[in-house]
Amino acid sequence: MSSSVGIVTAQRATFEQPLTFKSGAVLPRYELMYETYGTLNADKSNAILICHALSGHHHVAGYYAEDTKNIGWWDNMVGPGKPIDTLKFFVIGLNNLGGCHGSTGPSSIDPATGKPYGSSFPVVTVEDWVNAQARLADQLGIQRFAAIIGGSLGGMQAMQWALAYPERVAHVLAIATAPHLTAQNIAFNDVARSAILTDPDFHGGNFYEHGVVPTRGLRLARMLGHITYLSDDAMADKFGRELRHGKLNFSYDIEFQIESYLRYQGDKFAAYFDANTYLLMTKALDYFDPARELDGDLNRAFAAAKAKFLVVSFTTDWRFSPARSHEIVHALLHNRRDVSYAEVTSDHGHDSFLMEDTQYIAVMRNYLDGIAEGISK
Amino acid sequence: MNASIIQSRPDFAAIAAWIPEGSAVLDLGCGDGSLLRYLRETRKVVGYGVEISDANVATCISNGVNVIQNDLESGLADFENDAFDFVILSQTLQATKHTEALMKEILRVGREGIVSFPNFGYWKNRMQVMLGNMPVSTDMPYQWYDTPNVHLCTLHDFENLCATHEVGILARHVMTEGNDVNVLPNLLGSMAVYRVKRAA
Numbered sequence: 001m002s003s004s005v006g007i008v009t010a011q012r013a014t015f016e017q018p019l020t021f022k023s024g025a026v027l028p029r030y031e032l033m034y035e036t037y038g039t040l041n042a043d044k045s046n047a048i049l050i051c052h053a054l055s056g057h058h059h060v061a062g063y064y065a066e067d068t069k070n071i072g073w074w075d076n077m078v079g080p081g082k083p084i085d086t087l088k089f090f091v092i093g094l095n096n097l098g099g100c101h102g103s104t105g106p107s108s109i110d111p112a113t114g115k116p117y118g119s120s121f122p123v124v125t126v127e128d129w130v131n132a133q134a135r136l137a138d139q140l141g142i143q144r145f146a147a148i149i150g151g152s153l154g155g156m157q158a159m160q161w162a163l164a165y166p167e168r169v170a171h172v173l174a175i176a177t178a179p180h181l182t183a184q185n186i187a188f189n190d191v192a193r194s195a196i197l198t199d200p201d202f203h204g205g206n207f208y209e210h211g212v213v214p215t216r217g218l219r220l221a222r223m224l225g226h227i228t229y230l231s232d233d234a235m236a237d238k239f240g241r242e243l244r245h246g247k248l249n250f251s252y253d254i255e256f257q258i259e260s261y262l263r264y265q266g267d268k269f270a271a272y273f274d275a276n277t278y279l280l281m282t283k284a285l286d287y288f289d290p291a292r293e294l295d296g297d298l299n300r301a302f303a304a305a306k307a308k309f310l311v312v313s314f315t316t317d318w319r320f321s322p323a324r325s326h327e328i329v330h331a332l333l334h335n336r337r338d339v340s341y342a343e344v345t346s347d348h349g350h351d352s353f354l355m356e357d358t359q360y361i362a363v364m365r366n367y368l369d370g371i372a373e374g375i376s377k
Numbered sequence: 378m379n380a381s382i383i384q385s386r387p388d389f390a391a392i393a394a395w396i397p398e399g400s401a402v403l404d405l406g407c408g409d410g411s412l413l414r415y416l417r418e419t420r421k422v423v424g425y426g427v428e429i430s431d432a433n434v435a436t437c438i439s440n441g442v443n444v445i446q447n448d449l450e451s452g453l454a455d456f457e458n459d460a461f462d463f464v465i466l467s468q469t470l471q472a473t474k475h476t477e478a479l480m481k482e483i484l485r486v487g488r489e490g491i492v493s494f495p496n497f498g499y500w501k502n503r504m505q506v507m508l509g510n511m512p513v514s515t516d517m518p519y520q521w522y523d524t525p526n527v528h529l530c531t532l533h534d535f536e537n538l539c540a541t542h543e544v545g546i547l548a549r550h551v552m553t554e555g556n557d558v559n560v561l562p563n564l565l566g567s568m569a570v571y572r573v574k575r576a577a
Contacts, residue, residue, distance in 0.1 A: 310438070329445060330455050336401065336423060341445045342434050359431045366439040 002081030005037045008062035010102065013139055019132060025122030032136055033058045033102035034094040037078060038086035046375050047142045048084060049133065050074065050093045051150035051157035054281045055273060057101035060093030076356045083364035088372040089146065097132050098124040098280040106276030107208060119205025124280050126288040130160045134168065146371055147171040151353035152320060153281065156288045159328070162305040163290050171371050175312045176353040178324035179298050179331070180289035185319060188228055189282040192221035196275045205276050214275045219266035221278055226265050231316035231349035302331040308338035310367045312360065314352035315345045340367065387555035388467055388493040389415055391570045395491060395548065396420050400462040403486060405449050406469035409433050410442030450475050456486040463489050470494040471526040480542060484575045489547065493570040498531030498563045516568050532563040535571065545576035
């Protein structure tokens with residue numbers, strides 16, 4: 001039987017060594033929030049790192065003693081007896097640099113000025129995140145991960161680990177992700193960013209000192225993003241053309257249920273998420289492209305990888321479509337790497353990677369059970 | 378485990394016999410991954426399977442076999458020319474719709490192909506047809522209305538396809554209930570395994 005990891009406590013790791021970003025910017029010191037579940041074994045070979053996507057953070061599983069309703073974002077996947085089994089693995093979730101859940105980010109105080117970083121926080125890339133994550137691994141004494149797992153933007157980090165630190169990861173589980181964003185995908189991000197950047201309350205990213213939050217922009221960005229995370233079918237099934245008050249009101253108020261839902265999601269998100277973090281996350285997505293410096297040759301980029309891969313996509317995910325996963329698979333096959341690919345039939349679009357689909361769960365469980373067997377030998 | 382696999386699938390041993398140690402192998406329609414697992418354990422192959430069924434994909438992963446979930450009928454676009462030493466199509470040919478196109482793809486991706494299928498010309502099958510029914514046997518255990526088999530053929534038929542499609546036959550192994558058949562194979566063999574390559 002599977003259950004929850006129960007009460008968890010977030011921890012803070014401090015790094016006094018400066019981190020140089022891909023952009024050339026330097027962060028003299030920084031902090032990362034993280035949580036761990038399960039027990040690290042004696043030879044430290046059972047560690048799994050979970051990389052989060054755009055709006056994720058370090059609270060992956062369980063709940064807080066003081067806030068029992070705050071359940072981790074991947075609690076259906078991580079826990080005792082769950083696919084990422086905390087009875088077998090030592091699982092780490094972290095909040096990436098630039099985040100807004102306690103790790104050093106735009107809303108943190110810059111010691112140099114005594115004010116929030118705001119617009120002066122460096123544009124962070126997937127490569128930068130992975131370098132920071134590697135330092136966290138160093139601090140925790142983990143030389144090599146049994147697996148690094150991520151969906152969407154998290155999948156990009158998991159892949160980057162295999163390319164940048166091939167000796168430090170045995171398995172990569174890259175879920176609902178892509179080797180780089182398409183023009184269409186970047187375009188969506190640009191509209192989302194424009195919504196934030198043009199909000200009068202944004203103040204060039206330094207809204208903190210004005211005591212305001214660019215809620216309207218952030219809300220629009222989230223509404224747009226949310227549309228692209230769902231499939232046409234899922235939206236039709238869930239909302240159809242249903243009217244909130246049963247009749248047309250000939251006004252611009254909320255009339256259709258889908259409008260009500262999107263605005264609710266937008267408001268909810270804008271209430272807690274940092275606008276600068278949203279900008280940074282979308283930029284990291286746009287920039288990720290391991291083949292960029294190799295004339296676009298993904299085969300060459302993946303030549304560095306040594307990890308075994310599980311690649312998973314979802315049939316109705318049009319933001320990170322199965323075709324994009326095939327590109328990853330193709331590059332791995334070209335390099336004769338161990339790779340399995342599952343294309344899960346699901347109605348939920350990009351969001352499927354967070355859902356509890358029977359086939360998805362079976363694939364994840366079987367693959368991770370195999371990793372666990374390899375460790376105990 | 379190996380022994381039981383070989384008993385239930387006599388074509389596996391025939392296939393394995395042609396595969397040198399350490400070969401790169403692609404198994405099309407790999408099912409639960411038994412053949413690949415068998416080849417990995419006995420021949421140390423670097424292997425991948427292609428499989429469409431969800432249940433089989435999950436089982437392959439459980440078996441520690443590399444599996445790519447895809448429909449064979451849509452081609453082998455994930456794979457490059459000459460990517461494999463051997464491409465195997467075991468007991469699947471007869472269930473493919475685009476058989477001609479697939480044969481071409483097999484020999485694009487593989488330096489050699491290994492194809493096994495039930496022989497429709499086996500005398501017991503002929504008898505059943507003569508007596509007025511579609512054949513049902515161990516190798517073709519389906520009723521006409523629920524069979525996945527759409528392109529059943531005899532050894533002659535397959536060899537004709539090869540002759541007209543620039544497919545060279547390197548070797549042939551014909552069996553009935555696991556025993557080799559050397560006399561009148563198209564009549565006495567219930568199943569055949571062919572080793573083929575692009576005809577120069």
